[in-house]
Amino acid sequence: MTWLRELFRRPAGAAASVWLLLLVVSAIVSSFWTPIDPFTTDPYHAWAAPSPKHLFGTDGIGRDIFSYVFAATRTSLLVAVSAGVLASLVGIGLSAFGSLTSRWVRDSIAVLIDILIAFPTILIAMLLASILGGSLFVVVVATGIGYGVNIARVSRAEIRRVRRTDYVLAARASGVGPGGILLRHLLPNVAPTFIVQLSLAMATSILAEAGLSYLGYGASAQTASWGRLLNDLQNYISIHPLSVVWPGLAITLTVLAFNLLGDGLRDATDPRLRVRRRTR
Amino acid sequence: MLRFVLSRFVLLVLGLVVASALIFFTLRLLTGDVAQVIAGTQGTAAQVAAIRRSLGLDRPVVVQYGDWLVGLLHGDLGRSLVTGSSVSSQVGQKLEVTLPLAGLSLVFGLLLGIPLGVVSALRRRKISGTAISVVAQAFAAVPAVWGGMILIALFAVSIKIFPTQGFPSDGWAEPGRALRSLILPALTVGVIEGAVLLRFTRSATLSALDQDYVRTAAAKGMTKTRAVIRHGLPNVLLSVVSVLGIQIAGLIVGAVLVEQLFVLPGVGRMLVSDVGVRDLTKVQGELLALTGLVLIVGFVVDLVHRLVDPRLREVGE
Numbered sequence A: 001m002t003w004l005r006e007l008f009r010r011p012a013g014a015a016a017s018v019w020l021l022l023l024v025v026s027a028i029v030s031s032f033w034t035p036i037d038p039f040t041t042d043p044y045h046a047w048a049a050p051s052p053k054h055l056f057g058t059d060g061i062g063r064d065i066f067s068y069v070f071a072a073t074r075t076s077l078l079v080a081v082s083a084g085v086l087a088s089l090v091g092i093g094l095s096a097f098g099s100l101t102s103r104w105v106r107d108s109i110a111v112l113i114d115i116l117i118a119f120p121t122i123l124i125a126m127l128l129a130s131i132l133g134g135s136l137f138v139v140v141v142a143t144g145i146g147y148g149v150n151i152a153r154v155s156r157a158e159i160r161r162v163r164r165t166d167y168v169l170a171a172r173a174s175g176v177g178p179g180g181i182l183l184r185h186l187l188p189n190v191a192p193t194f195i196v197q198l199s200l201a202m203a204t205s206i207l208a209e210a211g212l213s214y215l216g217y218g219a220s221a222q223t224a225s226w227g228r229l230l231n232d233l234q235n236y237i238s239i240h241p242l243s244v245v246w247p248g249l250a251i252t253l254t255v256l257a258f259n260l261l262g263d264g265l266r267d268a269t270d271p272r273l274r275v276r277r278r279t280r
Numbered sequence B: 001m002l003r004f005v006l007s008r009f010v011l012l013v014l015g016l017v018v019a020s021a022l023i024f025f026t027l028r029l030l031t032g033d034v035a036q037v038i039a040g041t042q043g044t045a046a047q048v049a050a051i052r053r054s055l056g057l058d059r060p061v062v063v064q065y066g067d068w069l070v071g072l073l074h075g076d077l078g079r080s081l082v083t084g085s086s087v088s089s090q091v092g093q094k095l096e097v098t099l100p101l102a103g104l105s106l107v108f109g110l111l112l113g114i115p116l117g118v119v120s121a122l123r124r125r126k127i128s129g130t131a132i133s134v135v136a137q138a139f140a141a142v143p144a145v146w147g148g149m150i151l152i153a154l155f156a157v158s159i160k161i162f163p164t165q166g167f168p169s170d171g172w173a174e175p176g177r178a179l180r181s182l183i184l185p186a187l188t189v190g191v192i193e194g195a196v197l198l199r200f201t202r203s204a205t206l207s208a209l210d211q212d213y214v215r216t217a218a219a220k221g222m223t224k225t226r227a228v229i230r231h232g233l234p235n236v237l238l239s240v241v242s243v244l245g246i247q248i249a250g251l252i253v254g255a256v257l258v259e260q261l262f263v264l265p266g267v268g269r270m271l272v273s274d275v276g277v278r279d280l281t282k283v284q285g286e287l288l289a290l291t292g293l294v295l296i297v298g299f300v301v302d303l304v305h306r307l308v309d310p311r312l313r314e315v316g317e
Helices: A002-009 A009-031 A063-101 A103-116 A121-132 A135-161 A167-171 A178-215 A226-236 A240-271 A270-279 B003-032 B034-041 B045-054 B061-073 B087-122 B129-139 B146-155 B175-209 B212-219 B223-262 B267-277 B280-308
Strands: none
Touching: A002 A009, A002 A240, A002 B087, A009 A063, A009 A240, A009 B045, A063 A103, A063 A135, A063 A167, A063 A178, A063 A226, A063 A240, A103 A135, A103 B003, A121 A135, A121 A178, A121 B003, A121 B223, A121 B267, A121 B280, A135 A178, A135 B061, A167 A178, A178 A226, A178 A240, A178 B146, A178 B223, A226 A240, A240 B129, A240 B146, B003 B061, B003 B280, B034 B045, B087 B129, B087 B175, B087 B267, B087 B280, B129 B175, B146 B175, B175 B223, B223 B267, B223 B280, B267 B280
């Protein structure tokens, strides 16, 4: 696990990992326990200022903002993980399929990918939501497709590079079939690039979930979501600006953590960077 | 050059066709029966059949798609299922807000991203350079809606120069007033996109610093800063142009979100409400307009990049 040690050697990578670990713990803990039930309203204590009882204060109907933000970590992480898995399946599937089939199919897939990349994730989600109605499922599917084609494009370039190397030629010369080359040489070499893309896909899905839940086409009213809370609070920004800070900060820090994790993993898995630092 | 333009143009047309087909067939496949949707749960079988006939839904789906495409070539995107008004004229009218918003955001993004990116690369060993880069990293992670809310909080409470909501009802009749109501939303999207551009510019400038021509110029007595600005900047700008095409998608998404927050009558806000009432002809028209915009701007950026980058020119041109 040298890459893990490399990742933690960098302050940004270590900070990102710690924050994400904290989120995972919060997601698990909040499933069983929150300081106050996040959906319990208490009109007598609306817009309470931050205090030991309400760390982040309360909103317009007296819900405890800390408990709500705490409970919403589960929603965001669930979306991030499922969108990440789906995007990887789409991305790896498309590029592996392209590398196995004839040139004609490969080129058509490449053109299709180039076109699909122009479809912003949120628009794919709106397309699906106009029929299926908004839900976290729609957010996951949209990010999975939207970011999956990104992964496909990046890994296609990488596969093309590896395919030209001498060891692939040697393997082919000694009689290894296209499937064997894909499994034994192409995919393992694409893995580092892919892992970086995966963490960027998760960052994108967090932003997409927040944006769509804000628009009312993501999480349902019974699900705690940072984006939904932003929507609930938006009419009171000028009167109670502090309340808006918390959900937004949670989104920003999480997206930042996934971005930094991606950068950190890219550096940590790049053997060239490692060698250079040792000799320096 | 002509061959390049032609091949890129074919790709653009292909992209528009594929995009329109994806939008059209996804909507049709997933809805099942549009007529039933319009008639609602109370609709009788006769009403549904009448609606189906009047909208031409009784014909094969491929024929309907063909009709839509032919209409599209005439600038006709069909009629709203809810109000019956022309989709293309409404989209056109809303683009008068969305296009300037996206354009102004891009201007803000470029004005912030490029100079600060170059400065942060030149001062990479100083605290100021590192600070710029760290702040940009953080800003790139800010959700557009939250960024806009913070601007509203700042501008509604303390500095009341720009309106925080709405757009003049008479549109661009008073350009100054209309422009002023776009400043805050465009700043929101622009700062976030600018942070992304800043990171591109920074890494492009850093690699320019390593180039032989900068070292040569420095050896001949130029300061490194001047050498980079004189010889490196053209290269930096070119690599920024090459990523602009991808950035446009981010601008459009940002516009959809801030139009909602700042109550601007643009395509994005209209799309959000049409998705809510399931006005499918309008949704497909709006989605096509927005993705078409991304594809067309991508095409233009590619042409410009090709035109200004001497390295991409074919031999003998």
